[in-house]
Each structure stands twice: as structure tokens, then as C-alpha cells.
Amino acid sequence: MYKALRYIVILALIGVGVFWVVTRPAQVDAAQVAQLSTDAARGETVFWAAGCAACHAAPGAEDEERRVLSGGMAFPSPFGTFHAPNISPDPDHGIGGWSVADLASAMLHGTAPDGAHYYPAFPYASYARATLDDVGDLHAYLMTLPASDTPSRPHDVGFPFNIRRSLGGWKWLFAHDDWIVPVTGETLERGRYLVEALGHCGECHTPRNALGGLDYGRWLQGAPSPDGKGRVPAITPDKLDWSERDIAAYLSTGFTPEYDVAGGHMTEVVKNLAHLPEDDLSAIAAYLKAVPPGS
Structure with missing residues (x-):
């Protein structure tokens, strides 16, 4: 009994270790984007191609209001309802404090600046194929847009899908840049x-x-x-x-x-x-x- 229990504990520890490694968040190092020559004009093309306004502008926004990325659009799914966040340049409620590396980590790896996994309602499984140059240009353009102090709405996601760490396993299975x-x-x-x-x-x-x-x-x-x-x-x-x-x-x-x-x-x-x-x-x-x- 003691020997069997010991093996079970060892296997459990190995399993936890493997889970921790597989689900760790990936981030873009600042050195990878330090030499980018960003251009807001090119970034506007990336902005429209990537559909940022379609999700992050306020529902019903038209014309120039679509450039105010205050968030709020709801995305119902079998896993819960997700809400597009504020990604305007507001430093408190938006992404005004984000670096190019922060935006690249979010788009290419689905990782927040604090290291948390984003839900794949944010289509980073596709954005993973984007170039760092385009991400840098997009960052430059986003910082020229109007700021909004509208707080982001929390997602309505229940257990077990609210366990963010498990999203690392989802990425390992389904997110790639091929x-x-x-x-x-x-x-x-x-x-x-x-x-x-x-x-x-x-x-x-x-x-x-x-x-x-x-x-x-x-x-x-x-x-x-x-x-x-x-x-x-x-x-x-x-x-x-x-x-x-x-x-x-x-x-x-x-x-x-x-x-x-x-x-x-x-x-x-x-x-x-x-x-x-x-x-x-x-x-x-x-x-x-x-x-x-x-x-």
C-alpha cells in the first residue's frame, strides 16, 4: 500500500509539473520588437483588416464613432458570454499603458500583460500568423485614436471554463501559426x-x-x-x-x-x-x- 501510494504521489506530481509547463503563458520579449520602425498610417490598414472596430467599438457605433474602441459587444457561446473589452488608449480602462510587446503578446499568444491567458473569443488563434511589423504598426495607430474611460465588462463564464490556466492547454491543442x-x-x-x-x-x-x-x-x-x-x-x-x-x-x-x-x-x-x-x-x-x- 505504501509503495503504491508513493507511486501515485510521484505520478501526480509529474502530472502537475507537465500541466504547469504546457499551460504556461507565452509572451513576446521586448527585445523582439525594440528595432521595429512603426508607422501609424500602415497601422490603419492593419486596423481595418483585423476587424478591431467590428468588435471593440460600442454596439451601434457608426462612422467616426467606430474608432472609439470602448468595447461592450457581447459574444454568446456554448461556454458562456464574452464581452469585448475597452482597447482605446485610455491608460486606466483601455490599453494606453501597453507597449508594443504587450500588444504582440496578446495578439500572437493570447497573453495579457499580467501573464493571464485570454479566452479565444479574442481570435489570437488566427492573429498568431500576423507579423510583428504589422502588430507594431497597429499599436502606433491605436495610440492615435480617442480614449474612452468606459470600464470593460467582465465575461459571464462559469466553472470550469473560468479557470484561466486551463486555457494554456487549449492553446497547446488548437492554437498554432502554421x-x-x-x-x-x-x-x-x-x-x-x-x-x-x-x-x-x-x-x-x-x-x-x-x-x-x-x-x-x-x-x-x-x-x-x-x-x-x-x-x-x-x-x-x-x-x-x-x-x-x-x-x-x-x-x-x-x-x-x-x-x-x-x-x-x-x-x-x-x-x-x-x-x-x-x-x-x-x-x-x-x-x-x-x-x-x-x-
């Missing part, structure tokens, strides 16, 4: 970067497994809406038979080739993408036509 679709050529690679990284299109258009990880084997093949109402459509070439020109036009205007208009959360996406240069929208369209069709 490209999903192999492509070659400048246009297709730019389109892939905008779709798989900054635009995080797969976060809505790809089905998830029971733990909320994206099912990359069914990339962009459509998924149930996280709030349980309706379905997000597939945008693989076999389901979306629009031409590249039609896709690019839809992303800039919201009008489909059938003269229908974008609805739901896609209206926010179009408001963001309409700010991108025409070449970027064409690159997105080219990539979507190059994605393998669904089964």
Missing part, C-alpha cells in the same frame, strides 16, 4: 495572410470541435452561429460560386451579385474591409477561389 492552405505567388500569399491571419475569417466560417477548436479539415465550410441562431455560410469555391470580381465587390460594398445585401455580423465586416485598397480585396477573392472545396 498556414492552412498552401499557396504560391504574391497575390495569393497576400490573400491568405488577410484571410487566415488578420481577417480571421475562419473563426466564423469554419466548424469547431467540442472544445471550441477550429476543425481545419473543414476549413471555411460553414458553421453553426455561436449564439445558436442560424448558420454561418460556407465560402469554399464549391459553395460560393461568385467570380473573384463579385467577391471583391461584395467585400467593399456589401452587395451580392443578386443585388441582395450583407446582413448580420457580416455588415460589420464589410464596413471594415471597405477601407482596404482594391488590391487587397482582389487578393482575398483570389485566395477564396484557391481554397480546396468542401466534402
Whole structure:
């Protein structure tokens, strides 16, 4: 009995050690971004491509109010309801005190400045593919936006999903920076970067497994809406038979080739993408036509 108990204790300690190592938060070292030459003008393009205003502007904000990132949008899910935080330059309620390394840690690793894991409602599983240059430029642009002293709303998440440390295990299983679709050529690679990284299109258009990880084997093949109402459509070439020109036009205007208009959360996406240069929208369209069709 004593020997068996000893083995159990040893195995338990090993298990705790492995868990602690696997779930430790990753952060970007300040030295990695110290030499970046950041540019707020370039950062504005990153801002719109990454959809920051779609989630972090106050619900119902329009025009210039969309640049006030006071947060508040709610995201219902099977794991609880998440609320987009204030990411304005306010030093107390926003991210005014964040460094470039802090923003890079958040976007690339899902780690807060204090070392806590962020929930993947913040799409860092996609942003992990972004470049440090783009993160630095985005930081420069965010710091030019109006500050808001609106406090961030806490998430409504119950046990066991409120155990932040366990999110390290989720990241270990499901968050990586590998490209999903192999492509070659400048246009297709730019389109892939905008779709798989900054635009995080797969976060809505790809089905998830029971733990909320994206099912990359069914990339962009459509998924149930996280709030349980309706379905997000597939945008693989076999389901979306629009031409590249039609896709690019839809992303800039919201009008489909059938003269229908974008609805739901896609209206926010179009408001963001309409700010991108025409070449970027064409690159997105080219990539979507190059994605393998669904089964």
C-alpha cells in the first residue's frame, strides 16, 4: 500500500509539473520588437483588416464613432458570454499603458500583460500568423485614436471554463501559426495572410470541435452561429460560386451579385474591409477561389 501510494504521489506530481509547463503563458520579449520602425498610417490598414472596430467599438457605433474602441459587444457561446473589452488608449480602462510587446503578446499568444491567458473569443488563434511589423504598426495607430474611460465588462463564464490556466492547454491543442492552405505567388500569399491571419475569417466560417477548436479539415465550410441562431455560410469555391470580381465587390460594398445585401455580423465586416485598397480585396477573392472545396 505504501509503495503504491508513493507511486501515485510521484505520478501526480509529474502530472502537475507537465500541466504547469504546457499551460504556461507565452509572451513576446521586448527585445523582439525594440528595432521595429512603426508607422501609424500602415497601422490603419492593419486596423481595418483585423476587424478591431467590428468588435471593440460600442454596439451601434457608426462612422467616426467606430474608432472609439470602448468595447461592450457581447459574444454568446456554448461556454458562456464574452464581452469585448475597452482597447482605446485610455491608460486606466483601455490599453494606453501597453507597449508594443504587450500588444504582440496578446495578439500572437493570447497573453495579457499580467501573464493571464485570454479566452479565444479574442481570435489570437488566427492573429498568431500576423507579423510583428504589422502588430507594431497597429499599436502606433491605436495610440492615435480617442480614449474612452468606459470600464470593460467582465465575461459571464462559469466553472470550469473560468479557470484561466486551463486555457494554456487549449492553446497547446488548437492554437498554432502554421498556414492552412498552401499557396504560391504574391497575390495569393497576400490573400491568405488577410484571410487566415488578420481577417480571421475562419473563426466564423469554419466548424469547431467540442472544445471550441477550429476543425481545419473543414476549413471555411460553414458553421453553426455561436449564439445558436442560424448558420454561418460556407465560402469554399464549391459553395460560393461568385467570380473573384463579385467577391471583391461584395467585400467593399456589401452587395451580392443578386443585388441582395450583407446582413448580420457580416455588415460589420464589410464596413471594415471597405477601407482596404482594391488590391487587397482582389487578393482575398483570389485566395477564396484557391481554397480546396468542401466534402
